[in-house]
Amino acid sequence: MNQCFEKIVIAWCWLSTFLLITAVGVVIGFLVIKGGSALNLKLIFGDTAPLDALLLRRAVFDGLFPAIIGTLLLVLLAILMAAPVGILTGIYMAEYASLSVKKRFGFFFDILAGLPSIVVGLFGLAIVIFLHKYISAHVYPCLFLSAMTLAFLVLPYLIRSTQGALEALPNTIRRTAPALGASRVQNLFLILLPRARDGILNGVILSIGRCAEDTAVIMLTGAVAMAGVPRSVFENYEALPFYIYYISSQYADQQELLSGYAAAIILLCLCGLLFMSALYVNYNFRRGAMNRV
Amino acid sequence: MSELPLNDAITESTTAIQVRNLCFNYGHRRVLNNINIDIPQNSISAIIGPSGQGKSSFLFALNRLWEEIPGSRVSGQVRIRFDNHLVDIDSPDCDLYELRRHVGLVFQAPNPLPMSIWKNIAFPLRLAGKKNKTEIDNRVEEALKQAFLWEEVRERLRDDARHLSGGQQQRLCIARALILEPNILLLDEPTSSLDPRACETIERLLIELQTSRTLVMVSHYQDQVQRIASHTFQLADGTLQPL
Numbered sequence: 289m290n291q292c293f294e295k296i297v298i299a300w301c302w303l304s305t306f307l308l309i310t311a312v313g314v315v316i317g318f319l320v321i322k323g324g325s326a327l328n329l330k331l332i333f334g335d336t337a338p339l340d341a342l343l344l345r346r347a348v349f350d351g352l353f354p355a356i357i358g359t360l361l362l363v364l365l366a367i368l369m370a371a372p373v374g375i376l377t378g379i380y381m382a383e384y385a386s387l388s389v390k391k392r393f394g395f396f397f398d399i400l401a402g403l404p405s406i407v408v409g410l411f412g413l414a415i416v417i418f419l420h421k422y423i424s425a426h427v428y429p430c431l432f433l434s435a436m437t438l439a440f441l442v443l444p445y446l447i448r449s450t451q452g453a454l455e456a457l458p459n460t461i462r463r464t465a466p467a468l469g470a471s472r473v474q475n476l477f478l479i480l481l482p483r484a485r486d487g488i489l490n491g492v493i494l495s496i497g498r499c500a501e502d503t504a505v506i507m508l509t510g511a512v513a514m515a516g517v518p519r520s521v522f523e524n525y526e527a528l529p530f531y532i533y534y535i536s537s538q539y540a541d542q543q544e545l546l547s548g549y550a551a552a553i554i555l556l557c558l559c560g561l562l563f564m565s566a567l568y569v570n571y572n573f574r575r576g577a578m579n580r581v
Numbered sequence: 582m583s584e585l586p587l588n589d590a591i592t593e594s595t596t597a598i599q600v601r602n603l604c605f606n607y608g609h610r611r612v613l614n615n616i617n618i619d620i621p622q623n624s625i626s627a628i629i630g631p632s633g634q635g636k637s638s639f640l641f642a643l644n645r646l647w648e649e650i651p652g653s654r655v656s657g658q659v660r661i662r663f664d665n666h667l668v669d670i671d672s673p674d675c676d677l678y679e680l681r682r683h684v685g686l687v688f689q690a691p692n693p694l695p696m697s698i699w700k701n702i703a704f705p706l707r708l709a710g711k712k713n714k715t716e717i718d719n720r721v722e723e724a725l726k727q728a729f730l731w732e733e734v735r736e737r738l739r740d741d742a743r744h745l746s747g748g749q750q751q752r753l754c755i756a757r758a759l760i761l762e763p764n765i766l767l768l769d770e771p772t773s774s775l776d777p778r779a780c781e782t783i784e785r786l787l788i789e790l791q792t793s794r795t796l797v798m799v800s801h802y803q804d805q806v807q808r809i810a811s812h813t814f815q816l817a818d819g820t821l822q823p824l
Contacts, residue, residue, distance in 0.1 A: 329675070460692045466649050468705040468757065469682035478708075479694065 291552070319556070325559060329571065331550055332356070352551055354517045359500060359558060365435035365521065366442065366499045369490065374443050374495075375488060386535020388520050390425025396449075401444035409508035412437030416509060423426035424497025427508035432521040442495035454480055470508045482573075489570050496562045500555065503529040528555040597622040597765060597795035598643060599667055603657035605638045612638050614819035615636040620812070624797045627806040629824075630816035633712065636799040637689075639816065640767045644798065645670060645677055654723065661765065662795075682709060685758030689770040691750035693742035698734050699743045701753060705761050718758055728756035729786050748779025755786065765788065767823075769800040772805065774799060784809050 331340045334351030341348045348354055381390055412433060419427040427433075461483060465475040480486075503511075511530040518525040528551050535548035596619040605613035612635035620626045627739040628636050641647040642655050660667040670680055682705065685719060693701050702721045711717060721738075725731040730752045734745070742753055753770060758766060768787070787796055788809055800806050806813055813824040 460688060461687070461692055463646060463649055464692045464694065465704075465708070467644065467646055467681060467686040467688070467707060469678045469761065470708045471678055474708055483695070 319549055319553050322551050323546055326546035326550040327553055331547055332433060352531065352554060355526040355528045355531045356554060356558065357517050361431060362527055363437055363496055363499045363562060365431065366438035367495060369435060369443050370439035370446055370495060371492060374446025375450045378447045379454065380406055381447065382453040382454035385527065394405055397444045399446050405502050406504040407439045408437060409505040412509040414426045428492065429524065430522045431518050431525045434506045434510040438499045438502060439490055441502065444496050445494050445498065447492045447493025448487050453484035455482055456487065485570060485573060488507060489566055493563050493566055496566065497559055499568050500559050501529055503533045528568060588745045595622050596667065599660040601658040603642060605635060605642055605660060606654040606713045608652045611819060616821045618814060618821055620795060620797060622795050623791055624811040625791045625798060625809055626711065626812045626814065627810035628797065628799045628816055629806055634816050635819065636771050640769055640797065640799060642685065643767055644681050644686055646686065682761045683763050684767060685761065685763035686720050686767045687754050687758050687769065689773055691747060691754050691773050693750050695743060697739050698742045698753065699738040702757050702760055704810055705757060708763065724756040724760040727759050727782050730756055730783060748782060749777050751775060751783060752786065763794065765795045768796060770801060771797050773801060774805045
């Protein structure tokens with residue numbers, strides 16, 4: 289009976305994994321088949337010479353280049369805002385907070401993680417309106433406020449992943465350095481954080497994906513259909529998920545719809561690039577760890 | 582250890598550790614109840630008893646490592662000999678990190694850090710702020726020699742410490758604890774995960790070390806205790822009795 293049950297569980301695990309990989313394969317395959325033909329330099333740079341566009345010598349009006357740059361800036365800015373706050377809060381929750389604080393704050397962070405992004409987007413919009421009305425009439429929806437709202441959206445992922453990674457460290461590792469006379473801060477920076485780095489990085493990767501795909505937040509806080517490459521973070525901007533959203537809902541012909549699929553491929557590649565960068569940083573840290581005390 | 586306050590000067594005594602009315606609680610559960618013992622200098626004192634009775638907790642009370650364990654609470658008094666004086670380790674003036682550098686602890690499972698052999702041994706010196714490379718080199722060599730490990734690793738000091746065998750890793754952990762020249766060395770079942778040959782080497786090492794240090798060892802092995810311990814205490818129902 290037990291053996292039979294074990295076999296069923298193993299088969300179930302294999303089947304679930306297979307289904308998941310197949311689903312990912314189908315989604316990517318579907319995009320490539322649909323959008324592959326529309327994917328070309330003209331789609332990205334329009335009639336502008338690629339080199340001129342890349343060097344920002346000439347504006348791109350009918351290509352995805354401004355949306356790619358907008359998305360890249362948006363993700364980087366949001367992660368730069370969210371990571372220090374999220375990781376430090378996670379460290380506080382894991383290492384310094386009392387049990388009751390952990391319970392209470394943890395509950396709020398879980399609620400925050402469960403908030404629909406449209407609600408967070410409305411919150412961002414409310415902030416824009418408040419700032420416009422009471423602080424300065426020059427405040428409008430812009431890249432900076434979008435990134436700030438997105439940072440708010442991904443904070444709970446960063447907090448929980450950092451907290452989880454630190455709390456998962458076994459006591460043998462946790463107590464090694466204190467037994468040798470290390471202070472709490474020395475233990476944290478020399479032993480615990482390097483050992484929890486992979487878990488923390490998972491939270492960062494999850495956050496990158498979340499920032500890159502979210503449409504609800506950015507459409508309420510600064511993303512527009514035509515803006516060109518933003519010259520400052522306080523301007524409107526274009527973003528790939530917003531382009532995919534409005535093209536798929538308002539396409540005029542089949543070619544436009546195909547360009548939406550192609551934009552989705554570009555967005556996937558962009559996320560892949562950001563993930564690889566995060567992994568590369570982690571790899572370099574790991575190599576360096578052997579040479580550091 | 583001149584930073585520590587001189588609570589009492591019992592220079593004529595040979596007591597290294599004096600424990601009075603020590604109680605240890607995990608949450609609402611009392612693990613150690615009113616323990617009173619004196620552990621003499623330059624000896625191996627073995628603590629024996631069934632699992633889960635608080636033997637490790639007793640060791641953690643001697644270097645205040647219990648403070649790193651959420652939900653634990655200690656009352657009573659522990660005094661430890663530094664520079665011929667017994668010092669209350671809970672005194673507000675007693676520097677916690679200095680205390681832990683002078684009361685070394687070796688854990689049950691070898692726990693080398695993910696770095697080279699040399700860096701593992703030098704780690705406590707770096708924590709203590711030592712920067713002189715020649716001094717660190719000399720003390721690493723000395724600690725490895727004390728732990729009977731120098732000859733086996735002298736050619737591979739830059740290798741990852743986790744690639745050593747179990748017995749070598751445990752001797753590395755002992756060397757790491759010895760590098761700060763502690764007066765007292767606490768050992769929490771130091772041979773429990775090792776084969777008989779590695780056990781024998783560690784036992785020889787402990788006998789050698791007791792000539793200059795006070796060792797308090799938790800052990801499950803009756804024969805090992807009989808072979809090397811000068812004093813034996815049994816921990817049962819939260820109390821510690823000499824055998």
